[in-house]
Amino acid sequence: MADVLDCCRSPSSKSHIMLRANLNSIVATRMVESLTETGLLDSVHDEGSIVYLATPKGAGFVSKYVELQLLISPGLVPAESKMNNPNRLNSLSF
Numbered sequence: 001m002a003d004v005l006d007c008c009r010s011p012s013s014k015s016h017i018m019l020r021a022n023l024n025s026i027v028a029t030r031m032v033e034s035l036t037e038t039g040l041l042d043s044v045h046d047e048g049s050i051v052y053l054a055t056p057k058g059a060g061f062v063s064k065y066v067e068l069q070l071l072i073s074p075g076l077v078p079a080e081s082k083m084n085n086p087n088r089l090n091s092l093s094f
Contacts, residue, residue, distance in 0.1 A: 001031065002065045005041065006054075008054040012051055017032065039058075
């Protein structure tokens, strides 16, 4: 879930989500539906297609996920990791 939300820091198509989060179509569809139903992800109609964008609640989820990941096993999150900065999603405007 965190990978999908991380991918959706900017508007992302389902194909982009599948590629970035390494998911097949069925899993990506279920994940997007679940994240949308829980208010972590928004679907936006953009020029005739649907793109997905993390909500502030979704950004908070990723932030907490990173904090827990660093607490449990700090050596598993490389310093250059996109998800290593818990504040990176907080600066986005939604």
